[in-house]
Amino acid sequence: MDKPWGGRFEKDTDEMVEEFSESISVDKRLYKQDIRASIAHAEMLADRDLLSQSELAEIREALRDIERSIEEGTFEFRVPLEDIHMNIEAELIRRIGDAGRKLHTARSRNDQVACDLRLWLREAVDELGSLLADCQLALLEKAQAYREAVVPGYTHLQHAQPVLLGHLLLAYVEMFQRDRGRLADCRGRANVSPLGAGAMAGTSLPIEPAQTAKALEFDGVFSNSVDAVSDRDFAVEFVAALSLVSVHLSRLAEEWVIWSAHEFDFVDLDESFCTGSSVMPQKKNPDVLELLRGKCGRVCGDLSGLLMVLKGLPLAYNRDLQEDKELVFDAADTVEASLRVAARLIRTTQFRTDRMARACQEGQMDATALAEYLVGRGVPFREAHRIVGRAARRAAADGVKLEDLSLEQLRSLSEVIAEDVYSVLGVRNCVENYRSHGSSAPSELERQIKLWRERLGQ
């Protein structure tokens, strides 16, 4: 097949090369962005007298027809035409002839693909932002619903201090909020139009890049044509932000996988979010959580791959850059699907507050409260820590809880201990006594729930 760039070539492209180097199977999803940018480009060309108004009208109409035929599935994508840009341009020319041949004036696929990808990424960021917000909302709903529940707080997966379940859940809300911030920052840096940079040097034609930038709702326009066609920072930054989203999902997934083990039994995943075993009839497996966790590897692998693609590329455009799209799309698709399913999974999950409460009785989680009690009575903290350490050992040896120790026993460890010590021991007391900003105190949780309700527009 004749290539639009074929003028200087005497030989046809090798078929295997066509297969190897095509990107149409991947970049056809950019058709909307490509057509939108082409129309903006044509309008600018017309304003600069590089197209007549009737040519513009022809182009606009034909491009919209093409868009429609793509959406209806009647457009025939052709591998020898390499990519979405040439597929659409060739069809345009087939339909309207010379006017179509003028569309690529003062434009190169180098700035065109960068433009399309930035437009796409901008929308992807917006969609991902909504999905993150919905996950936050799902967590917030659960935090509210279970605002009374107390759960062992873990460090090193060991019982540490009792915390409100809602407080734990809101920790993930914080993570997703930072993710949204990172994506927003990425959007800001990506939302700059490269259109008009041409192949790499700009053009001698009287184009107006600021006009297309405005028409395409970019925040600004490129400053340096060489940079404009070779920059993929925005792609890396996007996948890096998604890598962190996926890490956050993997952390939540891991926690809930552990919580759904028989030994914990803290969460009751909805059956519709579990699958069974082909061989073990009794199984109800948290597959969705495991996939959320596993897919993190894939997204981070995309990041690693993308950075490696870019390493050591001299200016300006090199074909290696074509490899960016599949990695970017894969990361976005994976995280989008993950967030979508995560929000629903969260909403359908029930927590076993009875199991959590029972677990709270173990692990002497009031030890720190006791140390703080001693501090309140003037014992230096490091000394208080040592005293309580001994108390903990004794109680463990006796198989009792700290609150089961008699006042006499406690006073044998430190004479400052008085009857009121029992108002700090025990899990419920611990939680009630938290008072610092950002702590797991009930009042803090209420404050946070209120604040997040507002932020999330509830």
Next chain:
Amino acid sequence: MDKPWGGRFEKDTDEMVEEFSESISVDKRLYKQDIRASIAHAEMLADRDLLSQSELAEIREALRDIERSIEEGTFEFRVPLEDIHMNIEAELIRRIGDAGRKLHTARSRNDQVACDLRLWLREAVDELGSLLADCQLALLEKAQAYREAVVPGYTHLQHAQPVLLGHLLLAYVEMFQRDRGRLADCRGRANVSPLGAGAMAGTSLPIEPAQTAKALEFDGVFSNSVDAVSDRDFAVEFVAALSLVSVHLSRLAEEWVIWSAHEFDFVDLDESFCTGSSVMPQKKNPDVLELLRGKCGRVCGDLSGLLMVLKGLPLAYNRDLQEDKELVFDAADTVEASLRVAARLIRTTQFRTDRMARACQEGQMDATALAEYLVGRGVPFREAHRIVGRAARRAAADGVKLEDLSLEQLRSLSEVIAEDVYSVLGVRNCVENYRSHGSSAPSELERQIKLWRERLGQ
């Protein structure tokens, strides 16, 4: 849709979960392996009286029919049936009823998928081995065809010492040979049957794993059922080996991209392996080389992702492992396509020996030969190096070559220099004078060409 594992479930699987957790879109390519392994399993079951001969016959025939319908494209893959295993089993049951319901006896998807993937990988290794050998052969052909050509040898991309082009090309043959060795070792470790491990613990039924292992031409059978279902070492090892293949291709590609720059102009890529520019009419771009280079990032990203998937998974099977396949397939497909196109690209490439010869005149590549000449006359090497360094500086300042220096000038640097020094200076002399094993001496090249012709069965 009813799930084969649905007995204990009251609720249907959420549709979004079906979409999120399905693997049929990826693992359907394992249908051949799955059917082959199922037939071997059924035969073993029949031998152990867990199936009757007529049931076996029914199963065998139906599975072969199913295979045929998959190949003909008439098989309807169904997402709610999750994966290739259940898609085939469900269809089998639909076709033959109770005999089909017996196929999964003493088998789990956990050992089944591990078996299928190992079978697939074994074939992939064989195919990749052939493709590597073909690339070696293509390089060897060029090394032979250009056995006389001398090219600047570079270190730090600076002219170092003149070498035979064939010698350089055979360096890649060495790399690919090691790649073949790694793949062969990987095949060895992968070629162990996991079939019979069941879900993770084996079974109380009287099966004979060694029999299926033999029928499927595995070298051996698993030793530990827990390990058998959770081991993905072979997948990592495979992708790691492919990462190195892709690194080697990226090195060759980089070298040839540089060589095809106007300033070098050492290679003349066939037009059918180049593409043009949508905007710059004169361009002939080495896109295939750039893609070979860029795809290295992707393969190494697959490796990175796969390791991350596996990190921190407790025993035995976890659903995260499902993510292995897409990464493994992507790496294999990418490298397979790369090798296929690389071999043809190599064969169609011409070298500009005139440009190479001219380039050899620059960069004082005979300086080391001169130092070795001095060594031959008793000057300690480190001293010889210093003397020649001064000669090099002088010649550079004068804008002449070392061989253009007069004997007098040379003797002013060291008195041991005599008339015969001119038999070591100059690029051709350098090459002719190499004599050590594995060096770029013409005789060594001949020896290597002969050896590789034999090894590669030419």
Next chain:
Amino acid sequence: MDKPWGGRFEKDTDEMVEEFSESISVDKRLYKQDIRASIAHAEMLADRDLLSQSELAEIREALRDIERSIEEGTFEFRVPLEDIHMNIEAELIRRIGDAGRKLHTARSRNDQVACDLRLWLREAVDELGSLLADCQLALLEKAQAYREAVVPGYTHLQHAQPVLLGHLLLAYVEMFQRDRGRLADCRGRANVSPLGAGAMAGTSLPIEPAQTAKALEFDGVFSNSVDAVSDRDFAVEFVAALSLVSVHLSRLAEEWVIWSAHEFDFVDLDESFCTGSSVMPQKKNPDVLELLRGKCGRVCGDLSGLLMVLKGLPLAYNRDLQEDKELVFDAADTVEASLRVAARLIRTTQFRTDRMARACQEGQMDATALAEYLVGRGVPFREAHRIVGRAARRAAADGVKLEDLSLEQLRSLSEVIAEDVYSVLGVRNCVENYRSHGSSAPSELERQIKLWRERLGQ
């Protein structure tokens, strides 16, 4: 050695464990941050009556003494004390006894280390920002000094269009500007105090986290104690930003390595930035550039490693997080050293404008200008591209430049071509005729130089 946390333990820590788990060899560089944060914490404790003013004075003075002794190298760091936090606290207690034992009141190493690392990172960002700005300045100086020089612009490492050297150099200035933006955004998100989160749940003591946050010049204070101790997003974001810096450096390095090859000979690296060969006396190698390129792998490896460390960690603090520091420090140190040496290397490098000019004569880089000329005369661009493609082929076959074709020859390709075509052909004309925003036009370069001079405070 007795551990400060040893109260409940009966056995000593295994020595091998002490060696394996210590972080003091790595985190001792946080001593300044640790002491600063401890003083702020102590001041807050005193304000909240958890310390007396005299205890505060004692602590403050002793900590400053300790800081001094660390700086003087007389402080003895001890592996059994694990980390910088306990090393300092133990020494504090040794010096001042009970007041020292009170410092850890309402504080955990979990919030302490997060605080120290955020303080450190904030300074690192500032330092890296300055170094990036200095690299920008160095590039700007060269862009100014060589504002007249024209160099082949490359895509696919093939001659594409002529560009001003300054324009190319400013492309890197753009990259570094984005890097600064990313680091600034990272700083913003990192600049939140975690101090007061305690082990994970906050505390029952009347502390005031906002006060320490303010004293330590944080922009804000954590909202959720669980998140505060388990969040390492800022570390990932930091290393991700540095990965892109290193990718940018690798691109510049690659370009200049190629440019320093004999065949290009576009740059003349200062001898003081090159090294020789132990065996080849004539060599002058661009080692610094190669190391800048190679170190990119290391930084991106740190990112990959860090993400993997975080994957799948349940809340809240887990010891795996200790591995963050070495990766973060390594990335920061590597990039800091790279930027420092890069700025100097840029400043000491000379460009061979004669070689660039000569290279510009090859590769028909005015082909696009000719196509645009035709567009100006009404020829549809795609048609113009085809016409010029044929012209390019003919000129190449004849071994002449496009500008060497006679008017007759040119008109035989298209009748719209007139005498004024020669005002667009030729490299200098190409550059002079660029006119679009952000292009390689001389006026655009002037504008950019002026703008960057202002931005960089020159």
Next chain:
Amino acid sequence: MDKPWGGRFEKDTDEMVEEFSESISVDKRLYKQDIRASIAHAEMLADRDLLSQSELAEIREALRDIERSIEEGTFEFRVPLEDIHMNIEAELIRRIGDAGRKLHTARSRNDQVACDLRLWLREAVDELGSLLADCQLALLEKAQAYREAVVPGYTHLQHAQPVLLGHLLLAYVEMFQRDRGRLADCRGRANVSPLGAGAMAGTSLPIEPAQTAKALEFDGVFSNSVDAVSDRDFAVEFVAALSLVSVHLSRLAEEWVIWSAHEFDFVDLDESFCTGSSVMPQKKNPDVLELLRGKCGRVCGDLSGLLMVLKGLPLAYNRDLQEDKELVFDAADTVEASLRVAARLIRTTQFRTDRMARACQEGQMDATALAEYLVGRGVPFREAHRIVGRAARRAAADGVKLEDLSLEQLRSLSEVIAEDVYSVLGVRNCVENYRSHGSSAPSELERQIKLWRERLGQ
């Protein structure tokens, strides 16, 4: 300071460059290998009359003296001398003059460093192999000691089937065995001498690379000098093998971290392998396990970094390769320390078989056994699975175990069920009834223990 390669240079190296490009701080640990290879090289030179016997004697003696002074810590390493090779050579020359100046005859740092690194790696592989074997032994000892213990077998972290603890532990022994195989294969490919390749082209001097290869106990000698100096496959392969070791350790660590949670309480880590909390007096944390898990990220990051360093390097030696060593050493040191501590941790760990036994009562782990019982009575497996699924649901609803269902209840699900069903229900029966090869049957465990005792030389 004068550089040994400084002859053609007029300017001194910039100090910052010396700092940036030095490798002596990293590669000094190669001193033993460097000296050993130098002696072998000198002996070969003497045999080929490139050194006199007395010069050889001088060199040998001086090198051994230098080795001693390095070991005694009296050798002064100097950054301006860049690396271990030049540090030693310069000192040699300082000590013995001209004979020392002859040592670098027919050798380059390019082949020298490759040789040193291969020698080092060979030893590292051997050491790591021993450490892996010791971990295997530690696991084997525990498998023997707890041969009776039954533990829930998990898939998806859900109770799946009961297994013998020893069977689970031996799964890790299998993993480490494959690791040893990979390292051995890597050793084989690495154990080829590059010495004699020179800078990249070999030499005109009459050296005998096979002789040095033999003296250094290499299995063979390089075939292609260009490949010999640019090949780092062995480094990648080594780090890839170590990545899998670290993944295996992370899996064991994760499992045992979970097992040490209060809710599981299956393992009792020795106090000497745990640490406490600076703030929570009751804590006993499995830090060592967490670090084993976390360090996996670091090792895999090294792999990722190393591949990225190598991507796209043209032949032959480039300075980027210097970055290999730090990554290789870091991976080796990390895994070596991990294995060392892991073996001891395993040996000091006690298992809570009572907790395991109690946990086995939950999760209906005999469901599969019941299904297999039905299969034994002619029920097709898929049907049996469905029947048992319903039984499982009923038992769960009633809060009883499967074995608590009356025969009547069971028979209401399937009439083939008879009194002997109770001989397959219950955890102990499940385990006793396993019979397939590689299963968790007691006899299989015995067989495996015996086999591993033999393999590990016990």
